[in-house]
Amino acid sequence: MVRVLVGNDWSEELEEPAGTGWAVQRLAWFAEDGDILVLPVRPEEEFLAYVTSLTGTRRASLRILVPPPGRVGTGVLTADRLADPGFLVALRDLLGGQPADEIFALWPDAAVAELAGALGCPEALQGHGFLGQSGGLLGSSKAVFRAVAAGVGAPLPDGAVCADPRRAELHIARILDDGSPVILKQDYGSGSDGNEIVSRTPDVPLRGARQIRVLGAADSGSGGVGAGLRAYLDERWDWLTAGGRHRVVVERYHPDSRAYFAEFWLSDDGCRLGGHGEMQYRPLPDAQVMPAPDLDERQLHTLVEGGRRISEGLRAMGYRGVLSADAVVTPAGEVLFTEYNGRATGSTHIYEIVGKRVVGEGFGRDRILLERVWPTGWEVPSFGAALRRLRESGHAYDPETRRGAVVLAAYHPGRKGVMLCFVDEDLESALHREQLVGKLFTAG
Structure with a gap:
């Protein structure tokens, strides 16, 4: 069985990629005998030897392939690197002219589906049709998550998905009026970087967000929408929505969880x-x-x-x-x-x-x-x-x-x-x- 492991991380369909090729070297932990690892930069040999000594994989059986630099350099596996003609020739040579049995990628990107198609083995990538239509993005959308979770009956914090700042105002004010702080989330934010907390008091413990914005009762609209809340959303809406491209999740924040x-x-x-x-x-x-x-x-x-x-x-x-x-x-x-x-x-x-x-x-x-x-x-x-x-x-x-x-x-x-x-x-x-x-x- 021949597997192709792809060390990609995040999608350039969401934002301009940046990286050093360091984080995706965790791909080595998934390697098994005979695998082909596609990475943005070549990993340190000492690191590969160390990982394989613990996993029991034969280091000598692994093949490492690094595509030529792409439009943003060498730090990430952009779509143009995975579609590079020379890279595809080299990968087919490593496969010995046979289709791959399995393709495993860190990130379920449409570019990986296109790679599977270019290799003539779309069936090696499970969910190929879904991923080929950029379906992998749905798995990172906080807005889609709330719809799916609500649809299957999983318990959710009180909140709403908002495409309009006026709708966001109403839900933020409603939750604040109930006596709880609110966490606002970018649809595709990662690692808590896209989150902010809005509260009526400054004593809320900060967790899972970059900052807390304190709005007094008059600002946040006790019994309605306050001018301070509207000013806050006017200031931050572009950031929260990535320039208006995405929706915002408004959610009751539970301190000390x-x-x-x-x-x-x-x-x-x-x-x-x-x-x-x-x-x-x-x-x-x-x-x-x-x-x-x-x-x-x-x-x-x-x-x-x-x-x-x-x-x-x-x-x-x-x-x-x-x-x-x-x-x-x-x-x-x-x-x-x-x-x-x-x-x-x-x-x-x-x-x-x-x-x-x-x-x-x-x-x-x-x-x-x-x-x-x-x-x-x-x-x-x-x-x-x-x-x-x-x-x-x-x-x-x-x-x-x-x-x-x-x-x-x-x-x-x-x-x-x-x-x-x-x-x-x-x-x-x-x-x-x-x-x-x-x-x-x-x-x-």
């Missing part, structure tokens, strides 16, 4: 649960813990079964691939779904490969995973140096004890770091190990 996800793999054969976990914020995404901690039986059931219904709804439309259903658990114990992400997320390779393949059967029973996003103050000189420090200190992941730190991604020179996942028997032990490892990389 905890954020969780349940991720599913959708295929022609059905819908299977991949994994679940907690997402921690400070105020933007800061860490992940897998599997999901501190949920009672009812809450976990609601998270998984609600996520399954949402996934089945999108699957019925033709979507195939990974879908993460995100939810919050409120201080009152309610489970409310807030969005989905139709792509291989920053969680997928952690639970699916590090958890299930590297850690093995004990994952979720006697071992948990803690990933920390860019710990403050950490500086790593290079991937190789970071790995050596971990090994010399005894903190590198040990397959015998099934404990230690796994380096998830290669070195990012701009941020002077790598991403780490801590494997231990419980969260307390993982946090303690994180503190010890931090001493290896903290400047001064």
Whole structure:
């Protein structure tokens, strides 16, 4: 079986792409013997050797192919790079003139469907027809998410999808009048960058958004629409709608909630649960813990079964691939779904490969995973140096004890770091190990 793995991330149909080719190197975790990896830049050989030593994949069996630079350079796999005639010749040569058996992409983009067609094997990409019509974008739309979730009966926070600022005004004022803050979401925002909170008081904890805008009772329209709220929307509407191209989600914000996800793999054969976990914020995404901690039986059931219904709804439309259903658990114990992400997320390779393949059967029973996003103050000189420090200190992941730190991604020179996942028997032990490892990389 020959697979083609495509390291793309996000869609140029949504915004002008930018990147360094660093984040998509997580594609290496999915590689199996004989795979062809298509990446925007060639990964460090030391990183590939490290990943394959943990997954058991034979490094020598993998083929790496990097298309010529495209219209925005080499950092991302734009559509023109995937359609480059020389690249297609080279890829067909690696396939030995035979069609690929499977095409797996990090992002379900129309350009990948076109690549499958150019290779003469559209059937190798499940959901080809849907993706070829840019259906993959529906899996990242917060507006479409609310329609699908409401349609399948998954619990949602109070709110509305708004294409008009006057409609947004009315729903924001209504929720504020009920005594709750409001979170506004760009339709296609990612990583909480497209979110803002509107509140009548400044004491709302900031989580999952860049900033809080405080509007007094007169400003926000107690019993109606206030001038301050209208001025705020006049100021921010262009940003919220990406220049008027998209809709805005208005949603009741539940302070002090905890954020969780349940991720599913959708295929022609059905819908299977991949994994679940907690997402921690400070105020933007800061860490992940897998599997999901501190949920009672009812809450976990609601998270998984609600996520399954949402996934089945999108699957019925033709979507195939990974879908993460995100939810919050409120201080009152309610489970409310807030969005989905139709792509291989920053969680997928952690639970699916590090958890299930590297850690093995004990994952979720006697071992948990803690990933920390860019710990403050950490500086790593290079991937190789970071790995050596971990090994010399005894903190590198040990397959015998099934404990230690796994380096998830290669070195990012701009941020002077790598991403780490801590494997231990419980969260307390993982946090303690994180503190010890931090001493290896903290400047001064």
